[in-house]
Amino acid sequence: MRGPANQIKMSDATSLAMAFGGGALIGGLGGLIGLGGAEFRLPLLISVFAFSGLEAVILNKAMSLIVVAFALPFRSSSVPFGEVAGNWPAIINLLTGSLLGAWLGAGWATRLSHKELYRVIAVLLVLIAIALVFGHNAANAAPALTGVAQMLTGVVAGFAIGVVASLLGVAGGELLIPTLVLLFGADIKLAGSLSLAVSLPTMIVAFTRYSRDRSFAVMRNNRRFVLAMATGSIAGSFIGGQMLGFVPSSMLLPLLATILVVSAVKVWRHQ
Template structure:
């Protein structure tokens, strides 16, 4: 690991501002912005790939935990618990996927992990453009087929969430809408119910790796960036719908595309 990845100065006001900006960008489309935060941790703040993923996951945990009570005003907890079979269906796959993804991330060479991150950022850019406008309707599948598809989708989402240190809402929400026919607002809350335990499992796996010490070395940085991310996500949520999706989604996808290229070059 390059020395500057460990000893680079951490500008706390910049961390708050970056977290707030990323949180607001994500909030504009109903997400937390973790996909945009990861490239900044690598590029602007010069963390090594695995350290950036772990910091991103820790920040995402704070953002998701803070989002749950905010979402309660829109979707009551009672409505979420009424859909517990869907949550358990996805968790059956995502928990295992989180373990697998975190295991891969800790074993991959740093150069390879940069490339994996870049490819996944490209894939998420595609999902933003082509999958974010999913609307509720009849579930694609039913019965056993839906159950199997839910586990498989959860497994893939769990892997991606661990490899990027993200909650996975950009993948979970379209899955909940298309596969289970959930309303978009309900899907947003259900995705948090799946994301939180999935991230905790991945976080536990990462805690066994020496790179986990990055959290202790950068505690103030983590807390400041998390605070900025929560504030930004709240502001972005208030502005939800102000910028037309036809303009916003391609712009955000372009940001991810540029970020993917820059991350790839780190390899």
């Protein structure tokens, strides 16, 4: 496996095993909560495997895309496809803004210096931790807005989430889930699956934009690493999806938020 020049010194076997294990653990969280898991994977790619900022974002986007694509069907035993499809107006509303935001955000990320990108990543990780704690604990209630006001707010929120998702290489579920709960009054488990349905096309758009940058070669240069982490991610997302009906999110969210804050500090200090 070839990696960046400053990549941490470890054997190929150890690196691949860690890639599989990390992918499985993070994929499990993604399948359980309805996330791509990228907020936890990104600090791992930067701090442990020593990929540069943009290379880590691109790898992160690829892994998140895989988790999202598999987590949605894996969660179908608890949240049927019919229930997700029945909420198509909310999906289209958010997608209208998120697709444009994803394309523009990916373009901005490719123009930032490594130091600037690390700082942006660190700040966004902290904001996502806050959204996880407060947004996901919101009680299911009537939508905050209705009609035209809801539609316009959904487009603006989708655009902002698309930008953040591209800059971090994340699926955006940490922000989409609170938005779906608060703005559209969706149940927390349904919101997790709806967020995956919005995230998938949004991530494809951002991934297409990243493919035009020379740093995209990191995918080709680290094929074995990508395959190991992708395989672990699929296995983890399956396990997480099956656990959806048994593990309450309230037990996980404070721990996940703490991990994000610690990761943000490490990324901010990363040279």
